[in-house]
Amino acid sequence: MTVLTIDHVAVGYANSLIVEDLSVSIPKGKITTIIGPNGCGKSTLLKAISRVLKTQSGAVYLDGRAIHQLQTKEVAKRMAILPQSANAPGGLTVFELVSYGRFPHQGGFGTLKKEDYEHINWAIFVTGLNEFKDRSVEALSGGQRQRVWIAMALAQGTEILILDEPTTYLDLAHQLEVLILLQRLNEEEGRTIVMVLHDLNHASRFSHNMISMKNGTLIKEGSPEEVMTCLNLQSVFNIDARMTTCPFSKNPICLSYQLNQKNE
Amino acid sequence: MKEQTYMTNSQRKSMRKNLFIIGILCLLIVIVFMISMNTGFIRLSPLEVIQTLFGSGTEKQHLILFEFRLPRIIIAVLVGMGLAVSGCVLQGISQNALADPGILGINAGAGLAVMLFISFFPSTTAVPVFLLPILAFTGAGITAIIIYALSYKRNEGISPMRLILTGVAIAAGISSAMIVLTLRLSPDNYQFVATWLAGSIWGSNWKFVLSLLPWIVVLIPFIFSKARVLNVLNLGDLTATGLGASIEKERRVLLAAAVGLAGASVSISGGIGFVGLIGPHLARQLVGSRHQYVIPTAALTGGLLVLIADTIGRWILQPSEIPAGIVVAVIGAPYFLYLLTRIKD
Numbered sequence: 001m002t003v004l005t006i007d008h009v010a011v012g013y014a015n016s017l018i019v020e021d022l023s024v025s026i027p028k029g030k031i032t033t034i035i036g037p038n039g040c041g042k043s044t045l046l047k048a049i050s051r052v053l054k055t056q057s058g059a060v061y062l063d064g065r066a067i068h069q070l071q072t073k074e075v076a077k078r079m080a081i082l083p084q085s086a087n088a089p090g091g092l093t094v095f096e097l098v099s100y101g102r103f104p105h106q107g108g109f110g111t112l113k114k115e116d117y118e119h120i121n122w123a124i125f126v127t128g129l130n131e132f133k134d135r136s137v138e139a140l141s142g143g144q145r146q147r148v149w150i151a152m153a154l155a156q157g158t159e160i161l162i163l164d165e166p167t168t169y170l171d172l173a174h175q176l177e178v179l180i181l182l183q184r185l186n187e188e189e190g191r192t193i194v195m196v197l198h199d200l201n202h203a204s205r206f207s208h209n210m211i212s213m214k215n216g217t218l219i220k221e222g223s224p225e226e227v228m229t230c231l232n233l234q235s236v237f238n239i240d241a242r243m244t245t246c247p248f249s250k251n252p253i254c255l256s257y258q259l260n261q262k263n264e
Numbered sequence: 265m266k267e268q269t270y271m272t273n274s275q276r277k278s279m280r281k282n283l284f285i286i287g288i289l290c291l292l293i294v295i296v297f298m299i300s301m302n303t304g305f306i307r308l309s310p311l312e313v314i315q316t317l318f319g320s321g322t323e324k325q326h327l328i329l330f331e332f333r334l335p336r337i338i339i340a341v342l343v344g345m346g347l348a349v350s351g352c353v354l355q356g357i358s359q360n361a362l363a364d365p366g367i368l369g370i371n372a373g374a375g376l377a378v379m380l381f382i383s384f385f386p387s388t389t390a391v392p393v394f395l396l397p398i399l400a401f402t403g404a405g406i407t408a409i410i411i412y413a414l415s416y417k418r419n420e421g422i423s424p425m426r427l428i429l430t431g432v433a434i435a436a437g438i439s440s441a442m443i444v445l446t447l448r449l450s451p452d453n454y455q456f457v458a459t460w461l462a463g464s465i466w467g468s469n470w471k472f473v474l475s476l477l478p479w480i481v482v483l484i485p486f487i488f489s490k491a492r493v494l495n496v497l498n499l500g501d502l503t504a505t506g507l508g509a510s511i512e513k514e515r516r517v518l519l520a521a522a523v524g525l526a527g528a529s530v531s532i533s534g535g536i537g538f539v540g541l542i543g544p545h546l547a548r549q550l551v552g553s554r555h556q557y558v559i560p561t562a563a564l565t566g567g568l569l570v571l572i573a574d575t576i577g578r579w580i581l582q583p584s585e586i587p588a589g590i591v592v593a594v595i596g597a598p599y600f601l602y603l604l605t606r607i608k609d
Binding site: 014047050051052072073074075076077079080081082083086087088089090091092093095096100101103104106133134153156162 | 272274417495496502503506507508509510548553554
């Protein structure tokens with residue numbers, strides 16, 4: 001089943017289109033990962049999906065309804081976004097920042113209700129931030145801060161999570177922790193997850209569905225087995241990759257690679 | 265309350281601390297109020313002030329307090345509140361800690377409108393004072409619309425950085441236009457305009473209080489009701505959109521409210537700079553960055569700052585006066601430099 005449909009979308013900035021005419025659908029209750037080289041339009045596509053950028057033509061549909069015509073607050077109740085680089089204003093505690101995730105559910109002056117506290121405390125707990133609850137966000141390490149932003153997106157309590165490189169700034173163990181957390185949210189609660197990852201092996205290991213992009217166009221979409229092939233990686237990243245199988249997930253992973261010798 | 269049981273101890277402590285700070289600021293305003301009542305060419309003791317306030321002073325004391333000092337003090341507090349809250353909003357929507365109505369050219373726009381008016385209708389006593397805030401608001405509003413239009417891009421909306429840079433450029437342009445205009449003013453009007461630009465509370469009677477009060481009473485609570493929106497706008501456009509804030513719409517509405525506050529304040533106080541910058545900064549130092557606390561705290565620090573500045577300005581060179589704006593700058597500039605040394609990248 002499809003939850004998000006990207007239909008002939010063209011999107012970009014003032015004078016330059018980054019993505020021209022891209023169509024793809026995001027399956028409900030699955031983990032979908034977008035991969036591609038720098039500047040291929042992954043983040044731009046994610047911004048179009050999350051209605052941050054208006055599409056210049058085409059549209060993104062959430063359950064069959066054009067996302068730009070929906071009330072932004074209603075969309076925010078169903079879809080949370082973790083942008084690539086987010087700055088916390090000074091003087092906020094972890095709890096306060098995570099509590100901002102309740103914004104679309106609040107009215108008036110924003111006194112937190114029982115339900116809000118439950119979501120916030122749960123999000124802080126699953127991201128392992130309990131002991132930092134009352135610390136200032138500024139005082140945390142990069143990795144801890146990243147988890148605070150993830151916690152904020154989780155506190156939003158949405159069925160769809162959109163994450164732009166959620167594992168940047170994290171060390172190996174913390175990267176895996178975040179991905180396992182996302183996997184758990186997907187398996188146990190059926191949440192749909194759409195993310196951009198730079199690490200191909202992580203993408204292969206944790207995704208049901210992969211989308212590979214280059215120069216703003218879709219190269220190949222499908223299961224990790226279909227996307228993680230020598231041929232496809234060569235055409236997407238221009239690399240000569242040696243593939244093997246992940247001993248943990250049995251998905252194809254890239255053992256090592258070298259730059260493609262042949263000219264394009 | 266049931267909800268409170270979910271708060272941790274340290275959250276409760278920080279809430280109590282913030283309310284305590286707000287209480288202290290209110291108390292300070294009352295204290296400076298009493299001092300200010302006692303300041304001026306004719307000295308009244310605190311006891312006489314209290315007696316007069318409760319209606320048992322002499323006729324002369326009554327006249328001094330109620331017709332000269334009280335309206336001026338109230339105006340000082342209101343102007344400070346208006347400018348500080350306006351700065352608070354502008355810093356929020358531009359995501360830039362350096363934004364304030366002065367830097368964005370809004371003060372200059374209001375000033376230009378007032379100045380045009382004065383140079384074409386020289387007798388200020390003859391015009392209804394209610395017109396001045398409207399005039400200043402129009403000037404401020406037109407400036408804001410120009411700045412907004414110039415920094416708007418299709419499909420992207422407003423970039424906070426462009427907003428600031430356009431504001432700075434427009435402010436510089438208007439200031440030079442004003443200098444050209446002063447050349448054709450009569451000496452009397454020039455004197456008035458010069459003092460006005462320096463930021464002096466020139467309109468000190470009840471009419472001015474009444475013309476300023478509605479703006480403050482309507483717009484500050486309105487902005488306060490948008491505290492949550494300002495909180496999420498502070499997280500950046502991407503995050504704010506993801507959380508379901510209609511950023512363009514909210515920005516436009518908040519900008520209009522900030523312009524209204526600044527325009528109305530500036531029309532009566534002239535170009536008091538720094539308050540819009542320092543009020544919110546001080547507030548954030550005191551109560552953190554959640555706007556539910558920052559807005560009331562900024563209003564109080566702003567009010568307090570202008571009240572202190574006006575009191576000092578009236579006292580230091582008696583019987584003549586120094587414009588409050590100059591005193592604010594003298595206090596504010598070193599504090600601002602101190603802030604800059606503390607900013608970490």
